[in-house]
Amino acid sequence: MTTPTLSAAGLLKRYGRVTAIDGADFEVFPGEVLAVVGDNGAGKTSLIKALSGALIPDAGEIRVDGEPVRFRSPLDARRCGIETVHQDLALAPAQDIAANMFLGRERRRAGALGSVLRAVDRAAMRAEAQRVLDELGVQVKSIAQPVETLSGGQRQGVAVARAAAFGSKAVIMDEPTAALGVAEAGKVLELIDRIRARGLPVVLISHNMPHVFDIADRIHVHRLGKRAAVVSPRSHDMSQVVGLITGALEPGQDGALRAVSGARRTGPDR
Numbered sequence: 001m002t003t004p005t006l007s008a009a010g011l012l013k014r015y016g017r018v019t020a021i022d023g024a025d026f027e028v029f030p031g032e033v034l035a036v037v038g039d040n041g042a043g044k045t046s047l048i049k050a051l052s053g054a055l056i057p058d059a060g061e062i063r064v065d066g067e068p069v070r071f072r073s074p075l076d077a078r079r080c081g082i083e084t085v086h087q088d089l090a091l092a093p094a095q096d097i098a099a100n101m102f103l104g105r106e107r108r109r110a111g112a113l114g115s116v117l118r119a120v121d122r123a124a125m126r127a128e129a130q131r132v133l134d135e136l137g138v139q140v141k142s143i144a145q146p147v148e149t150l151s152g153g154q155r156q157g158v159a160v161a162r163a164a165a166f167g168s169k170a171v172i173m174d175e176p177t178a179a180l181g182v183a184e185a186g187k188v189l190e191l192i193d194r195i196r197a198r199g200l201p202v203v204l205i206s207h208n209m210p211h212v213f214d215i216a217d218r219i220h221v222h223r224l225g226k227r228a229a230v231v232s233p234r235s236h237d238m239s240q241v242v243g244l245i246t247g248a249l250e251p252g253q254d255g256a257l258r259a260v261s262g263a264r265r266t267g268p269d270r
């Protein structure tokens with residue numbers, strides 16, 4: 001059996017009386033796009049924070065390539081090859097694209113200039129940033145352009161390309177198409193496709209069902225703080241996934257979906 005690249009079992013996180021993560025399990029496998037869907041407040045963001053080191057769970061286990069890890073900070077997760085693109089993108093608007101690609105991981109000049117004076121190797125960073133953007137098909141006028149001059153889609157492209165460049169194990173994206181128009185969202189989906197083609201798994205948190213069905217290999221449905229089901233977009237349709245999100249449907253013992261009596265129904269009867 002293939003070992004998941006990133007997995008979690010029995011994660012728990014409480015904020016006072018609120019249980020944000022309630023025994024959640026999670027698995028993403030090499031080379032797949034896993035969509036994570038769920039209602040507002042279902043705990044998707046908290047789950048992703050735990051997987052990216054932004055939140056320390058009260059209990060449960062996280063593994064990378066089958067080995068248990070403990071993320072005390074986002075830096076720990078990054079050191080393990082897990083890169084996350086949060087909704088705020090964490091870009092420095094006044095700085096150029098290359099500087100943003102290497103934010104906090106600047107290349108230093110060779111010799112004493114770099115090691116003693118900490119001089120950054122701007123030419124090397126620009127060349128490498130351009131190479132990554134070209135490879136992933138992110139188009140910009142100039143690599144030396146400040147990020148504040150880019151469109152929303154291009155900014156998303158830069159943040160995602162940065163994650164793909166440094167992520168050796170997995171890239172996690174929180175709602176990457178939420179603020180974008182149709183054409184720009186399409187480009188981000190193409191970018192996700194290219195990252196998958198390089199063999200890097202992508203975890204995509206999204207409310208947009210057409211996008212999820214367009215790109216995902218599997219769909220993790222999160223409900224009431226835990227994983228409620230994992231389904232394939234090839235064997236299930238959107239109304240079934242919505243049923244799982246609302247709790248109108250649940251997987252039975254045999255894995256087939258069954259209606260939950262008394263639950264709020266959405267979508268057509270089946």
Ligand SMILES: Nc1ncnc2c1ncn2[C@@H]1O[C@H](COP(=O)(O)OP(=O)(O)OP(=O)(O)O)[C@@H](O)[C@H]1O
Nearest residue numbers: 015018019020038039040041042043044045046047
């Ligand atoms: N720092 C916090 N302090 C207190 N409660 C929190 C905190 N973070 C999250 N919660 C609560 O935990 C629950 C899950 O929140 P979370 O943001 O993970 O959900 P979500 O599925 O990502 O929702 P959304 O899609 O709206 O972001 C919510 O009830 C939320 O109010």
